[in-house]
Amino acid sequence: MHARLPLRAILATASMLVAVSGARADFWxxxxxxxxxxxxxxxxxxxxxxxxxKDVLAPAFTKATGINVEFEATSWDQMYDxxxxxxxxxxxxxxxxxxxxxxxxxxxxRDFLVDLTKxxxxxxxxxxxxxxxxxxxxxxxxxxxxSGDVYGVPMEAFLKVYLYRKDLFDDAKNKEAFKAxxxxxxxxxxxxxxxxxxxxxxxxxxxxxxQELWGTTVQAHTGHPSSWYEFFESVAPTFGVYNxxxxxxxxxxxVDHGGTMNSPKAKAALxxxxxxxxxxxxxxxxxxxxxxxxxxxxxxxxxGLVYGENAAWxxxxxxxxxxxxxxxxxxxxxxxxxxxxxxxGKGYIGYYDGGAxxxxxxxxxxxxxxxxxxxxxxxxVQADWAVAGSRITHTATYDDPKVxxxxxxxxxxxxxMKDQGKLFAGAPPYPFHAQVREATAPFFYxxxxxxxxxxxxxxxxxxAAEAELTxxxxxx
Amino acid sequence: MRSQSIGWLLLxxxxxxLVIFGLVPFFYVLVVGFTEWNAFAANPGAHFYGVENYRxxxxxxxxxxxxxxxxxxAFFAVLSEIILGYFLAQLMMKDFPLKGFFRTIHTLxxxxxxxxxxxxxRLLTVPGLGPVPYYLDRWFGIDYRLGSFADQxxxxxxxxxxxxxxxxxxxxxxxxxxxxxKEPFEQAQIDGANRFQIFRHVTLPMLKPAILAxxxxxxxxxxxxxDEVWMLTGxxxxxxxxxxGLYIWRVVFPKTDYGYGxxxxxxxxxxxxxxxxxxxxxxxxxxxLPKGD
Numbered sequence: 001m002h003a004r005l006p007l008r009a010i011l012a013t014a015s016m017l018v019a020v021s022g023a024r025a026d027f028w029x030x031x032x033x034x035x036x037x038x039x040x041x042x043x044x045x046x047x048x049x050x051x052x053x054k055d056v057l058a059p060a061f062t063k064a065t066g067i068n069v070e071f072e073a074t075s076w077d078q079m080y081d082x083x084x085x086x087x088x089x090x091x092x093x094x095x096x097x098x099x100x101x102x103x104x105x106x107x108x109x110r111d112f113l114v115d116l117t118k119x120x121x122x123x124x125x126x127x128x129x130x131x132x133x134x135x136x137x138x139x140x141x142x143x144x145x146x147s148g149d150v151y152g153v154p155m156e157a158f159l160k161v162y163l164y165r166k167d168l169f170d171d172a173k174n175k176e177a178f179k180a181x182x183x184x185x186x187x188x189x190x191x192x193x194x195x196x197x198x199x200x201x202x203x204x205x206x207x208x209x210x211q212e213l214w215g216t217t218v219q220a221h222t223g224h225p226s227s228w229y230e231f232f233e234s235v236a237p238t239f240g241v242y243n244x245x246x247x248x249x250x251x252x253x254x255v256d257h258g259g260t261m262n263s264p265k266a267k268a269a270l271x272x273x274x275x276x277x278x279x280x281x282x283x284x285x286x287x288x289x290x291x292x293x294x295x296x297x298x299x300x301x302x303x304g305l306v307y308g309e310n311a312a313w314x315x316x317x318x319x320x321x322x323x324x325x326x327x328x329x330x331x332x333x334x335x336x337x338x339x340x341x342x343x344x345g346k347g348y349i350g351y352y353d354g355g356a357x358x359x360x361x362x363x364x365x366x367x368x369x370x371x372x373x374x375x376x377x378x379x380x381v382q383a384d385w386a387v388a389g390s391r392i393t394h395t396a397t398y399d400d401p402k403v404x405x406x407x408x409x410x411x412x413x414x415x416x417m418k419d420q421g422k423l424f425a426g427a428p429p430y431p432f433h434a435q436v437r438e439a440t441a442p443f444f445y446x447x448x449x450x451x452x453x454x455x456x457x458x459x460x461x462x463x464a465a466e467a468e469l470t471x472x473x474x475x476x
Numbered sequence: 477m478r479s480q481s482i483g484w485l486l487l488x489x490x491x492x493x494l495v496i497f498g499l500v501p502f503f504y505v506l507v508v509g510f511t512e513w514n515a516f517a518a519n520p521g522a523h524f525y526g527v528e529n530y531r532x533x534x535x536x537x538x539x540x541x542x543x544x545x546x547x548x549x550a551f552f553a554v555l556s557e558i559i560l561g562y563f564l565a566q567l568m569m570k571d572f573p574l575k576g577f578f579r580t581i582h583t584l585x586x587x588x589x590x591x592x593x594x595x596x597x598r599l600l601t602v603p604g605l606g607p608v609p610y611y612l613d614r615w616f617g618i619d620y621r622l623g624s625f626a627d628q629x630x631x632x633x634x635x636x637x638x639x640x641x642x643x644x645x646x647x648x649x650x651x652x653x654x655x656x657x658k659e660p661f662e663q664a665q666i667d668g669a670n671r672f673q674i675f676r677h678v679t680l681p682m683l684k685p686a687i688l689a690x691x692x693x694x695x696x697x698x699x700x701x702x703d704e705v706w707m708l709t710g711x712x713x714x715x716x717x718x719x720x721g722l723y724i725w726r727v728v729f730p731k732t733d734y735g736y737g738x739x740x741x742x743x744x745x746x747x748x749x750x751x752x753x754x755x756x757x758x759x760x761x762x763x764x765l766p767k768g769d
Contacts (some may be wrong), residue, residue: 081729087731088515106516130542212604222623222713225730282603285623292734300604439733442538445714449624473518 032065152356561645594707
């Protein structure tokens with residue numbers, strides 16, 4: 001008798017699960033029925049998480065609802081070009097667009113996006129029982145307006161972390177040689193001085209052993225904004241320069257007017273970062289975020305700041321990576337006081353990147369697109385997606401066995417994201433994001449090529465930022 | 477009267493297309509050029525701005541630099557293409573083994589989209605990974621780094637343009653050479669002219685219309701080059717290859733400064749017309765002017 005109880009419990013649970021999953025399957029079929037045969041068009045940056053949507057989630061959604069998804073995964077520049085042009089001209093080509101965390105403020109300022117909260121309230125038939133805003137990590141807050149309404153469903157969220165080669169760091173010969181030269185133990189850097197020493201050491205190891213090995217990656221493309229981003233989002237904060245050095249009270253950038261873009265800390269940060277170039281592989285000045293990941297995966301650098309969306313494939317995919325099983329993950333190196341700032345909520349230690357899918361007002365298939373956004377926001381699809389793209393947007397995903405298994409292979413990157421993610425931050429809430437970047441980037445590129453010193457470049461950038469903010473009407 | 481109406485009727489489709497795709501955008505850009513219009517400004521609509529955009533053009537050092545390097549790029553690229561294209565056309569006038577195969581191979585770059593040309597050259601030249609830097613270093617000890625050295629980036633873009641467009645020049649000049657009458661050449665040989673004199677006084681004058689047409693077409697293309705260079709260098713290192721088209725693209729799209737971008741576009745159009753007119757006057761019209769007493 002007693003022995004039959006567990007069996008009954010198992011059967012009851014199983015039948016409930018079947019019923020629930022049946023009901024949920026019915027939801028997608030029922031909700032999708034009015035839009036069966038409709039094709040929704042979306043555009044996103046070609047990244048591991050986006051490609052998972054294109055290859056796995058979009059076909060699964062079509063199967064469940066009968067709604068076709070045409071998903072364009074393109075370059076970062078083209079993605080913005082296409083999405084902004086479409087929304088600005090109200091052509092209605094796209095039914096959902098990728099909203100990177102740093103552009104949401106620009107889109108909201110122009111009322112480009114549909115209020116998803118309102119839409120779901122207005123048409124409860126479209127509200128999936130599996131889609132719950134409360135399931136998401138706090139990253140979803142970046143996609144809310146001041147009243148708490150959601151404008152984008154997060155599809156990726158990750159940290160820009162410090163990756164290092166565990167095999168090289170653990171090598172006894174390297175350890176001994178490093179200690180002999182620098183007087184302290186070889187270990188992942190916690191300060192900029194250590195990071196520089198390690199970069200110098202491994203660049204020399206590469207030379208001495210005639211290997212294609214350098215000391216660090218540097219995302220220093222001299223004609224692409226990715227270099228500008230590496231500095232302002234990942235390096236300057238580690239020196240205590242936050243929000244691109246722009247003071248939001250009065251929108252000033254220069255020290256003279258209350259900003260910090262050309263402050264001594266910012267200048268020290270840029271000098272440090274430029275100084276790493278001599279220890280970096282020759283492709284560094286043509287490297288964007290993609291090439292930096294590729295360089296690290298090819299085993300050409302001993303350490304580097306790499307976008308976390310690449311961590312899983314670099315650490316585990318032997319078809320693409322030469323450093324499988326050799327990847328260590330750590331927090332970025334910091335100046336004194338920066339960690340305390342971050343813990344006190346006064347600053348941050350690096351970039352919490354990610355994005356969401358939103359629906360443009362100009363979309364002609366808003367309801368079908370809304371269903372798609374709910375579909376990718378379900379809890380049931382999150383774990384596999386997290387494993388494929390090193391991204392996590394639901395709190396519960398961290399505890400999924402598949403994610404925990406992958407976590408062990410990626411030196412606990414996911415755990416680091418869960419525990420230390422609060423120390424990182426997304427881009428500041430500026431609606432003039434691309435405008436200030438484009439106004440200042442030419443001087444930044446000149447600093448990389450050596451045409452300007454770090455100090456002169458930042459002085460010119462601060463002046464250019466203020467001129468642009470004045471022209472745009474923000475700065476009086 | 478009836479035949480005139482039929483003539484206009486037959487011309488109508490062309491005129492309508494010309495108006496819709498030529499004149500309407502032109503006047504639109506003209507109007508936008510007099511506005512201050514940035515999609516992400518505090519006040520994002522288009523506002524009348526008078527001639528401020530045009531005044532700003534004159535003092536925009538980055539624009540002036542872009543103009544200067546664009547002219548340099550166009551000069552070296554077009555000149556190289558004309559010279560190389562002429563010799564290749566002359567070569568193809570002769571018979572040699574595998575001529576058909578060579579002609580096909582030589583024409584292939586023309587069929588490749590500019591963006592794909594840029595991507596291909598990027599793969600060839602990316603430092604540390606591409607074969608070009610590898611062999612330049614190994615064979616000649618040259619440190620070739622496209623993202624670091626301005627001169628290397630500039631000449632690589634010129635070389636890429638020459639690789640892409642010389643076949644067009646070759647085909648144009650080949651067609652022109654094939655259509656030249658034989659008599660003047662025979663006459664010149666009988667008169668004892670050497671090869672250079674025949675080229676200077678017979679071939680060149682007769683080829684001039686074809687060469688001029690080709691120069692105009694190629695120069696207009698070179699002055700507005702964007703996609704190949706964007707793919708290869710992104711305009712870098714720093715501003716070394718940020719040609720005018722690329723600069724306009726950056727201002728209009730990432731920066732969404734539609735008013736200033738329109739003014740820059742009109743300036744670029746005006747300069748292209750002026751350049752072509754100057755070239756025409758220098759090479760053709762000057763000789764046709766009535767001589768003084």
